Structure formats: C-alpha cells, structure tokens
Amino acid sequence: MDLDDIDLKLLRLLQHDASLSNKELSFELNKSIAAVHERVKKLKRLGYIKKTVAILDRHKIGIGLISFSQVFLKAHTFEVLNEFEKEVAKFPEVMECYQMAGSYDFMLRIATKDMDAYHIFLRHRLAVLPQVNTVQTYFVLSETKSETAYPL
Numbered sequence: 120m121d122l123d124d125i126d127l128k129l130l131r132l133l134q135h136d137a138s139l140s141n142k143e144l145s146f147e148l149n150k151s152i153a154a155v156h157e158r159v160k161k162l163k164r165l166g167y168i169k170k171t172v173a174i175l176d177r178h179k180i181g182i183g184l185i186s187f188s189q190v191f192l193k194a195h196t197f198e199v200l201n202e203f204e205k206e207v208a209k210f211p212e213v214m215e216c217y218q219m220a221g222s223y224d225f226m227l228r229i230a231t232k233d234m235d236a237y238h239i240f241l242r243h244r245l246a247v248l249p250q251v252n253t254v255q256t257y258f259v260l261s262e263t264k265s266e267t268a269y270p271l
Contacts, residue, residue, distance in 0.1 A: 134268035185259040189223040
C-alpha cells in the first residue's frame with residue numbers, strides 16, 4: 120500500500136507521541152476524529168504500526184549498564200543460527216539482536232543493572248549457549264542520542 124501525505128504525517132506524530140488522542144491528531148491533520156480513527160486502525164491492521172509502548176527512563180528503573188556484544192558462533196548452519204536466535208530471544212536482558220554481515224555473527228544490545236549483573240548474565244546465560252564460540256562486549260560510557268522514530 121502506498122502511504123499518502125496524511126498517513127505519513129500521522130505516523131510522524133504517533134512516533135513522537137503515541138499518547139496523542141484521536142481528537143488531538145484530528146486537529147493536527149485537519150481531519151475528522153472518525154477519519155483519524157479509521158486511518159490508525161488501517162495502519163495497525165496493515166502492520167505499519169506494530170505496537171504502542173511507553174519508553175521508560177532506564178535509570179529510574181535500575182538499569183545502569185548498557186552494553187553491545189559481538190557474538191561469534193561455532194558454526195553457521197541453519198539449525199545453529201535458528202537455535203541461537205530462539206535462545207537469545209528468551210533473555211530479558213537482550214533488548215535487540217541483529218544478525219550481522221562481517222567479522223562477527225550477531226550484535227546484541229544488553230541492558231543490566233550493573234557490571235555484576237552483566238557478568239552473571241554472560242557467565243551463566245549467554246556464554247553457556249552451545250552455539251556460542253566467543254563474545255566480545257563494549258560498554259556504553261554515555262548516551263548522546265537514542266531515537267525510536269524513523270525518518271519519514
């Protein structure tokens with residue numbers, strides 16, 4: 120489906136503040152509340168809007184350490200890759216998991232309380248997966264930008 124200018128503006132607005140009411144959106148888009156409601160329903164049904172979430176302040180909920188781990192697997196068969204993805208998806212500490220092209224196989228963004236919690240996660244959960252050969256981790260010192268909205 121091709122998105123028109125109204126759909127794109129609606130998506131831009133919702134990406135930056137998903138708590139906007141249909142009334143507020145209708146004012147911004149110069150459309151009726153019913154028309155906005157139908158567009159939002161359509162964008163959800165077609166998968167443009169995957170879910171609506173609240174973005175939390177990680178420090179206020181006790182997440183003090185963000186790390187990025189490069190994971191090298193022992194083999195690259197379909198079964199090994201799928202099993203690793205299935206297992207790592209179960210870990211609540213893993214916020215994102217990407218299969219990569221290049222010198223390592225996966226990049227993980229991991230959120231833990233502190234270095235001790237990361238160490239326990241690595242030693243008792245990630246590194247013991249049978250598919251894992253090596254894990255190389257980088258720790259975030261400061262966060263300059265963290266954006267959830269895609270450019271439209």
